[in-house]
Amino acid sequence: MSNILAINAGSSSLKFQLIHMPEEDVKAVGLVERIGLNDSIFTIKFNGEKDETTKDIENHEEAVKMLLEKLTSTGVISSLDEIDGVGHRVVHGGEKFSDSVLITDQVMEEIAEVSELAPLHNPANLTGIRAFKEILPNIPAVAVFDTAFHQTMPPESYLYSLPYEYYEKYGIRKYGFHGTSHQYVSQRAAELMDRPVEQLRLISCHLGNGASIAAIEGGKSVDTSMGFTPLAGVTMGTRSGNIDPALIPFIMRKTGKTADEVLHVLNKESGMLALSGFSSDLRDIESKSEAGDERAELALDVFAERIHKYLGSYAARMSGVDAIIFTAGVGENSTAVRERVLKGLEFMGVYYDPSLNNVRGKEQFLTYPHSPVKVIVIPTNEEVMIARDTVRLAETVTK
Secondary structure (H helix, E strand, O other): OOEEEEEEEOOOOEEEEEEEOOOOEEEEEEEEEOOOOOOEEEEEEEOOEEEEEEEOOOOHHHHHHHHHHHHHHOOOOOOHHHEEEEEEEEOOOOOOOOOOEEOOHHHHHHHHHOHHHOOOOHHHHHHHHHHHHHHOOOOOEEEEEOOHHHHHOOHHHHOOOOOHHHHHHHOOOOOOOOHHHHHHHHHHHHHHHOOOHHHOEEEEEEEOOOEEEEEEEOOEEEEEOOOOOOOOOOOOOOOOOOOOOOHHHHHHHHHOOOHHHHHHHHHHOOHHHHHHOOOOOHHHHHHHHHOOOHHHHHHHHHHHHHHHHHHHHHHHHOOOOOEEEEEHHHHHHOHHHHHHHHOOHHHHOEOEOOOOOOOOOOOEEOEOOOOOEEEEEOOOOHHHHHHHHHHHHHHHHHO
16 A cells, blocks of 8 residues: 545545655645635645646546646646545444445435535535446545444433434434544643553644644543534634524524524634624734734634633543643644633643643643643644554555
8 A cells, every 4th residue: 555645525626746655745736716616726735846827626526637637737646546545534423324435326325314414515425436436437436424433422422402303303413523633632632751652641732724623542532522413512704603592593583683693693703703793803803912902802712711621521531531632723823822721721631741731733741741641732633543543444455
């Protein structure tokens, strides 16, 4: 096994990385934007160079053809025969998939069946899968699910206190998301701590525009903050996070909005955007906070407070914690958010060094050597996790 394509297909986009395994060396990375629209943009980076093309790309199949042509014409690979597997990110696997799987016609049908749980994402993911299947039909393809890692949660974590028939008939339960990221950083934390992941209790904080916290015990997810949808949990860029569900009919009565319109508000007009009053981008909010803007300061405090509470909750859930991990765009880069989240956790055994917290985008322990609970910044790498699973499963085909 050598070259793996890690693919993340959206409705009008296609992100990709070509990763050489087992070294996990990224040979090329790129993005196709505005697929199906005028002036599509194709960007690829390789060997320290960047190539950008603007042209109309009608569909994902055309984007895949362009991607493969670019890989060969630029010399990243000499021929398509050098591609040994394609791994596809799929947002939702429902209860059907507790692990990554080789893609077959049946698997594609099952992904389609659970698409009602992720109507904006799964159909787009399937579009990417079909495009690659059409052009590279003989190369092993693997589906890697955002929800699979959380399928180890026990019933007391994933069941809602609703009529049980809602779970049985409609699949209403907590699924959780960002599983590929949580799995990657938990494995990396074990390596950095030089301890088997099976012996560790970890709390992983994936903090980006979307954010989720996961309790990981013995290498398995036992609870996570997102729920049936990615709307649940902590405050996010434009998502509200947890609210009293009775607020939905209350807002409908007060504003005249429909249920779908209120859900749009909760998903797109809430969170840090609503609290700050001007932006969902944490960089903008931090800048305004430093300048003395009270709403920006409030947004940061609410964001950190919600995360802070989950740390205490999940430490209790696992009867202790060995390490807290910060990852994703905000978690990796925001010293202000990490400072707010970690404040006052000495009672849990967290003793962090403020001078070490001044780090952005690289692996680093933030705690003093004597701290019983370690705090680690670990840049996530979902594409490498996709490549690892693709190698693992594709090798079963070639053996």
